[in-house]
Structure formats: structure tokens, C-alpha cells
Amino acid sequence: MEASTVYFTNLRTTPSSNLLDKMERLVKRAGIERIDFKNQFVAVKIHFGEPGNLAYIRPNYAARLVKLLQNLGAKPFLTDSNTLYSGKRANAVDHLHSAMLNGFNPIAVPCNVIIADGLKGTDCREVPINGAYCKAPKIGTAVVDADIIISMNHFKGHEQSGFGGALKNLGMGCASVGGKLELHSSSQPVIDAENCTGCRVCAKYCAQAAIRLDKEKKAAIDYRKCVGCGQCVALCQYSAAVLGQDDTSERLNYKIAEYAKAVLWEKPHFHLSFIMNVSPECDCWNHNDAAIVPDLGIAASFNPVALDQACADMVTQAPVLPNSGLAQTHPHAHLQGRDKFRLMHPETNWQAGLDHAEKIGLGVKKYELITV
Ligand code: SF4
């Protein structure tokens, strides 16, 4: 199997070449200009960071990349989709506000932000990839309608998938709220009766007529009719229609790979990973614990699978920072060369996701690393 090329730049700078210059040189060397951007709608998928979290990718990098894309004739926009859990990015109003607060605003980045799955996370399309786990992933409409996908990934740990990189940024990050339900859950939603106000919104919009109010005026799901579409979870404003049982990490990662395949389906695409502020957990939290390894650099590739493998290998080979939680929980262990994501989140299995991604044709794991 032929190796894919992953390009990498470290974080050393000079007065004539700062980190933005280095990133631009990296993506050009990796071949981004081979894509024909002329008059194309380009979805630049990025995580805007939950307010309070400071580990997300700085808007400055997005601004430089957007300017490059515009110079190549593209019509780029920044995008992400709404979250399944309640927070400050669970609907487009809050999500846009959070993006602006975190610096993804027109002053800092010269393009618009479009929340991919609309106001309440219900604006999506099913992409029929016929996956083994997800037949037709539910992807935010703005991403499905885009002509080209550029993925800017913050590479860090993740409590359910092991790490979050290129595949997760796309697979989970472009899924509508119903899609996220399919990714996370091994069962249909459930009703938390304590939170339910009996507002009937879920019943009104359930296309399967699977919800009615019981005699206590609480929503009740008829599981013979429910197809697990997630619409009720997306629409409930009271955290009463919620995720059922969490799926295993393996199955979550298999499904993320299939969702990523749906996002990239028949589109040119390119991926950048920022191996900086490698926090133990996701940027969806409103805080970020101390990084586990030193900031390493930026990597880029046309192959998201090889890119994730290369980034994971770099973190494995890196020394652990002494002030991190990982160093404190393993005070006498030599952790250089160890899988730090597995050490932090023993129930997770990121390798399973990369194996599945390779199997379904998203890209090979084997890579050649070229330093720029
Ligand atoms: S589950 Fe949510 S949307 Fe449905 S009736 Fe209860 S509060 Fe309203």
C-alpha cells in the first residue's frame, strides 16, 4: 500500500517568518493550490471553542488561510454544527455569539460564519454512503452544499474517542444534532421527566408521531414508532429529550469515520492539524486542562487518515509536560513513546477508528512525513 504524504512544520520562527507565514508555506508545499477554487463555495470547518475554553485554534490562522483561499478565487466561509448537549453552541444564535466572542468575527477573519445545521440543528441532509454502521449520515446542509471542504483541526485528547483530529472534526463536527445522536448513542432518545415542561414541541415535530404527553403531562416516546432521528433532542429547549445509552468508543469511532466519509463525499478536500495546546479533553468543555505535551507544530495533508496517524505518532513520541494531569497521575512512569490518549482515557480506542477509516477508503494510515 502506497504511503500518503503528510507535511509538517515546527514552531520555530525568525523575524522574517512568523507562524502565519510558516502555515501558509506549509499548505502551499502540501499542494493546496492544486485544488481549483475559482468561484467555489469552500466550507472551512473549524471548532470555535466553547466560551471559557482557550485551547481552540486561534482565529489568526483561520484569517490567513481564508485570505489565501480568497486570493485563489474561492468563496470561503467558516463553519461548525450545533452541539447535542446544552451549552453555548447548541443553537445557531448562541453558537454565532460564541464564535464572535472567541474571535471568529469579521474584524479578525475576513469571511462569514455559517452554522452548518441551522438554527436548531435540524437543517441537514442524509448522504447515502451505505456504511456498515450509518447508512446515510445526517450532515449539516451548508457543508453538504459546499463545493470544497477545508478542515482546520485542533489535535487534542478526547474523553470518548481518544483524540480529536481530522476525522472527528469532520465526522462529529459536521453532523447535525440528529446525526450526533446517531454517533453517540446505541439507543433511541429518552425523556427526563423531571425536566419536561410538557410544552409539546417534540410531539409536534416528530415525523413518526412517536411522542405524546402522558397523564402527568410529560412527553413519552413510543419506541415501536421512534426511528432515532434525534429531532426531539434538537428541539427540546429544556434538556428533557436527551441521549439514550452511550455507544462504545470503538463504535463511536467507526461511525465518526463513516460520517467523515459522508462529509467528503465526491468533494475536493484538504486538512490541517494544529498540534498545539494538546489538552486532555475536547474543546467542547468550557475549560481546558494543562497541555499534556509541548506544542509540536502544524501538519497538513490531502489524506485525513494519514494525518491523524502522523499526529498521534508525534504525540506518542513527545515527552509529557511535568505540570500536566498525565504527569501527576503517572509520577514515576517514563511516558515518552507511550500512547498518552489511551493512558488518559483507558476506555477509548482511537486505532479502531483509523482502521475502519482505511477500510472504507477514506485514506491509508501509512505516511511519509516531510518537514517544511
Ligand atoms: S421533552 Fe422537551 S420538547 Fe418535549 S414536551 Fe418535554 S420539554 Fe417540551
Ligand code: SF4
Ligand atoms: S428520535 Fe425522532 S422519531 Fe424518535 S421520538 Fe424523537 S423525533 Fe420522534
